[in-house]
Amino acid sequence: MAVSGASAGAIVHTEIAVAVTDGRGLPGLDWRAGPLFAALRLTPPPSAGLARRAVSRLHLGNEFCERLIPSPTLLRRTIGVADAAGLALTLATPAVPDQGLAKLRRLFRLLPDGAEVVVNDYGVLRLLAREFPVLEPVAGRQLCKMIKDPRLPTEQWARLNPPGLGSPEFEALLGRFGIRRAEVDVPPFARPADLRVGGLALSVHAPFGYALRGRVCRIGSLRFEGAAKFRPDQACARECLRWSCRLTRPADRGDRDLDSFQRGNSIFYRHDGNMQQAMWQAAASGWIDRIVLPGDWRQPDFGVTTEEDRHADHGPD
Amino acid sequence: MRITAPISRAEEIGPMLAAGADELYFGVVPLGWAERFGVSTVNRRTFGNLEDGDGLRRAVGAIRDGGGEASLALNGQQYTAERLELLLGLAQRFAAAGGNAVIVGDMVLLDTLARAGLDLRLHISSIAACRNGEAALFYQDFGAARVVFPRHMTLAEMADVAVAAPELEFEAFVLNDGCLFDEGVCHTIHLPMQLGGPICMDSYELDYRRQDGCAPSAREQATLDANDEAYQRWAWHKFSCGFSTTDSGQPFGPCGLCAIPFLAAHGISTIKIAGRETPTERKLKSLELVRATLDRMDGGADPAALADFARSLRAGPDRCAEGYMCYYPEVLHEV
Numbered sequence: 001m002a003v004s005g006a007s008a009g010a011i012v013h014t015e016i017a018v019a020v021t022d023g024r025g026l027p028g029l030d031w032r033a034g035p036l037f038a039a040l041r042l043t044p045p046p047s048a049g050l051a052r053r054a055v056s057r058l059h060l061g062n063e064f065c066e067r068l069i070p071s072p073t074l075l076r077r078t079i080g081v082a083d084a085a086g087l088a089l090t091l092a093t094p095a096v097p098d099q100g101l102a103k104l105r106r107l108f109r110l111l112p113d114g115a116e117v118v119v120n121d122y123g124v125l126r127l128l129a130r131e132f133p134v135l136e137p138v139a140g141r142q143l144c145k146m147i148k149d150p151r152l153p154t155e156q157w158a159r160l161n162p163p164g165l166g167s168p169e170f171e172a173l174l175g176r177f178g179i180r181r182a183e184v185d186v187p188p189f190a191r192p193a194d195l196r197v198g199g200l201a202l203s204v205h206a207p208f209g210y211a212l213r214g215r216v217c218r219i220g221s222l223r224f225e226g227a228a229k230f231r232p233d234q235a236c237a238r239e240c241l242r243w244s245c246r247l248t249r250p251a252d253r254g255d256r257d258l259d260s261f262q263r264g265n266s267i268f269y270r271h272d273g274n275m276q277q278a279m280w281q282a283a284a285s286g287w288i289d290r291i292v293l294p295g296d297w298r299q300p301d302f303g304v305t306t307e308e309d310r311h312a313d314h315g316p317d
Numbered sequence: 318m319r320i321t322a323p324i325s326r327a328e329e330i331g332p333m334l335a336a337g338a339d340e341l342y343f344g345v346v347p348l349g350w351a352e353r354f355g356v357s358t359v360n361r362r363t364f365g366n367l368e369d370g371d372g373l374r375r376a377v378g379a380i381r382d383g384g385g386e387a388s389l390a391l392n393g394q395q396y397t398a399e400r401l402e403l404l405l406g407l408a409q410r411f412a413a414a415g416g417n418a419v420i421v422g423d424m425v426l427l428d429t430l431a432r433a434g435l436d437l438r439l440h441i442s443s444i445a446a447c448r449n450g451e452a453a454l455f456y457q458d459f460g461a462a463r464v465v466f467p468r469h470m471t472l473a474e475m476a477d478v479a480v481a482a483p484e485l486e487f488e489a490f491v492l493n494d495g496c497l498f499d500e501g502v503c504h505t506i507h508l509p510m511q512l513g514g515p516i517c518m519d520s521y522e523l524d525y526r527r528q529d530g531c532a533p534s535a536r537e538q539a540t541l542d543a544n545d546e547a548y549q550r551w552a553w554h555k556f557s558c559g560f561s562t563t564d565s566g567q568p569f570g571p572c573g574l575c576a577i578p579f580l581a582a583h584g585i586s587t588i589k590i591a592g593r594e595t596p597t598e599r600k601l602k603s604l605e606l607v608r609a610t611l612d613r614m615d616g617g618a619d620p621a622a623l624a625d626f627a628r629s630l631r632a633g634p635d636r637c638a639e640g641y642m643c644y645y646p647e648v649l650h651e652v
Binding site: 095096097098099100101120121122123124125126127142145146147148149150151152153157160161162163164165167168169170173210211212213214215216218219221222226227229230231232233241242243244245246247248249250253254262265267296300301 | 356358393394395396397398401423424425428429445446447448449450451452453454455456458469470471473474477478481497498499502503504505506508512513516519520521522523524525526527528529530533540541544545547548551639640641646647649
């Protein structure tokens with residue numbers, strides 16, 4: 001399913017965005033698309049022009065955990081970084097209880113007019129529509145549901161429950177709240193047309209997709225004991241910023257699985273080559289106009305573990 | 318407070334109402350669905366659905382004759398437009414039969430049902446993951462009458478929502494069927510067990526790395542291993558303690574019996590027993606536990622006495638001590 005040079009016209013207009021959860025990585029980020037594709041081991045795009053482009057948008061925040069909502073200070077600093085670098089800004093938000101909603105409301109007040117907010121909670125969407133109509137809501141991946149099980153053995157399984165995204169009814173509903181853009185992952189066994197929606201602009205996250213999210217966090221319980229572990233109201237130490245975990249099933253069962261890992265409360269998968277080709281094909285067809293790359297909170301490079309690694313002590317837990 | 322309980326066969330209606338359920342909920346596969354779409358999954362349960370058509374009419378009639386209310390689960394995460402068409406037809410037949418409420422997880426279906434103006438109450442499924450007051454009001458704007466809270470919420474968070482949306486009713490889990498993640502944003506499939514089953518029950522090897530790609534030190538690995546061991550124990554409790562029961566058949570597993578007075582005080586009007594696909598006896602034993610606790614509370618037992626009573630109901634190993642069975646573990650510190 002290679003993308004031909006002739007059909008790759010629209011791809012050079014694809015916007016490249018970088019998503020960061022933790023502001024510490026901001027100063028060291030490379031704003032050129034090509035090195036980012038390489039660092040993330042993303043199949044090179046069929047257009048050299050795209051690889052030469054600069055990142056033009058910065059996503060701040062985390063879609064999966066309310067404990068990773070950035071502080072007002074970090075948001076102010078990021079607005080400054082974005083302004084200085086000429087980047088547009090998007091704030092990514094998770095599903096939240098009311099306390100989290102109060103935190104988000106404080107952040108929304110700081111955002112410049114026209115800034116995007118990725119919403120994964122209809123309560124956040126209602127809040128934006130009522131109180132912050134100058135901000136631009138984007139339907140997040142948790143509102144745009146689709147089957148994304150990294151263990152699916154065949155494409156047939158992936159087609160059992162087709163996504164509702166792309167239906168005029170869903171788009172009309174989102175439109176009532178001012179949504180003009182949606183974000184999705186590349187699902188397992190994706191075909192380019194799976195990344196085509198009717199009237200919405202579409203952003204695609206790459207090269208990782210999210211499969212499922214929980215509220216209880218295994219790694220966030222690391223420092224607790226007994227009944228204090230695995231609770232929804234846990235005040236974690238944001239261990240997910242430090243740790244990631246590769247997930248591997250026994251070979252007789254998981255030999256065709258997508259490369260999977262857990263980060264914080266969520267499980268992700270890495271696109272395989274066919275999925276990446278499907279994404280580029282969709283971009284070349286003009287069906288997706290933005291690719292969001294993870295600047296942090298991603299799969300670390302799982303290289304060979306050396307004995308030195310095993311015995312090194314990296315500091316306090 | 319009211320108890321809502323599951324059924325999967327019409328024969329369960331009489332015994333469940335007699336045992337104290339106020340509402341019964343169930344799924345139905347619409348006529349023509351399997352032939353048209355090649356799958357029988359409509360409402361997150363492949364098995365344990367009642368029959369459409371005459372079967373549906375008779376079931377709703379039996380529930381109403383028995384003094385109960387009937388709720389139809391249409392709680393898929395999302396549906397395509399052509400599937401909505403069949404679901405609307407099913408909802409119309411359910412309304413005509415005298416059904417009381419539909420339980421909905423998909424926003425477009427909610428909107429479709431609200432616009433259809435059926436004589437049915439709209440209940441927002443736990444699948445919709447309503448966790449804040451604004452979300453509750455969002456669903457209310459679309460005609461919802463009740464919100465079923467998702468798992469993994471604290472009592473205080475539920476109270477915040479109930480205060481923010483005083484015109485809505487609220488329902489919360491009280492027994493059975495744990496879910497380690499958040500089912501509303503789980504985009505995986507419960508595969509057949511030979512392919513791994515639900516992803517949260519699948520057997521994974523874990524390989525931790527730091528953000529810089531380095532492996533953990535020996536000391537760090539030991540801490541991670543201890544945490545994973547505790548996680549497996551927590552998961553075992555959430556999966557009904559290895560799907561075990563007491564000698565007399567009362568189920569172990571996720572439980573909020575001690576929390577019932579706190580749920581009542583926080584604005585929750587209905588408590589939910591999960592487990593549509595479980596055997597009849599398990600359903601009845603579950604109902605027996607909840608009814609006995611609720612009756613004791615209505616009889617005037619204070620929360621501490623009620624907690625003692627609830628913990629004594631399941632003779633056998635004390636699974637309550639560690640708190641991993643608890644839907645609302647914060648109650649452990651209250652009673």
